[in-house]
Amino acid sequence: MVRMAQKGDLTSFEELVARHRDKIYARAYSMMRHEEEALDLSQDAWVKGWQRLGQFQGDSSFITWMTRIVINLCLDQLRKQKRQRAESIEAMEEDGGVERQMPADNPNPTAGLERVELRERIDRALAQLSHEHRTVLVLHEFEELEYKEIAARMKCSIGTVMSRLFYARRRMASLLAGLRREG
């Protein structure tokens, strides 16, 4: 089907969109936490995918290739938003905020949770992270990228990636522990 689409068959491409649209949308939503934005970006990703279909060599799966496209679009969008936003609160989080001084006392904040419940709590906790922390977590834990790959995509140093990932994880631990206490 990908081969057919590469030859210009729009019907085959439509079928690919129908098969994988949920996955692409889910990744956009993980990064943006905004349904409308995620929807628009996922559709933009498919348009870009069609335009660049000739460059797809089959080194990775088609869905992996498409996921990278939507991630890049989300990162561009987040950069635009960052420029338009006052970053005072996030700057504090960048330095670690409360988690910087917090001792590691949440050895297993998710113990005893059912899978569905765990997913919901992770989703709620992710929503409370800054864009930078969430993005680095999504790229590392969901997209399974290495530090240097994340640094290249986020256009920052490996040290920044390590630092963001560290604080993001500690914040997640704190949020999940808090959610468990609330639950």
Next chain:
Amino acid sequence: MKHELELKVQAWLDGELPDHEARRMGEWIARDSEAAALAAELGCVRQAMFGQEAAGTVGESREFYWSKIQGQIQREAGVRRTEGRPWAARWRKYMAPLAGVAALACVLVMAVMRSESPTFDEISSTGEGMEAVTFHDQSAQMTVVWLQDNSPVAAIQPAQKNIRFEDEPGTVIDLQ
């Protein structure tokens, strides 16, 4: 614990350290309770998140979702086709206004010529053995045709002259 060490604990957890450094770090974490607690916390978050990405579902129907993608593909394909033909853009930018000015100039010139053209036209044509001269007087709405037979036979006989008034229907006068 220093922040650099915290980051090294994390890098060890993520398998980002070279083998020899990872070995040393593993030994140190096993001995240091604080490092071990940190590694356990980071590891739990990592493990908890594995495969737990929220399953997103597009709320729109397949057709509606696709229609926006298709529309954008077709729009951008159209833009690219135009971009691929720079002459088309130049034509639109420069030649279209020029063509408009030229057309306007033509209309003006024709109007001026029409107003200044003589009301008397003369057309002359010569055939083998016959010469025809046509006069047209627009103001008088009159056409006069002069025919002269130049054939050798005619040279022996006196020349014939035919004059016709054609613009007034039914008024044809032959003068011989």
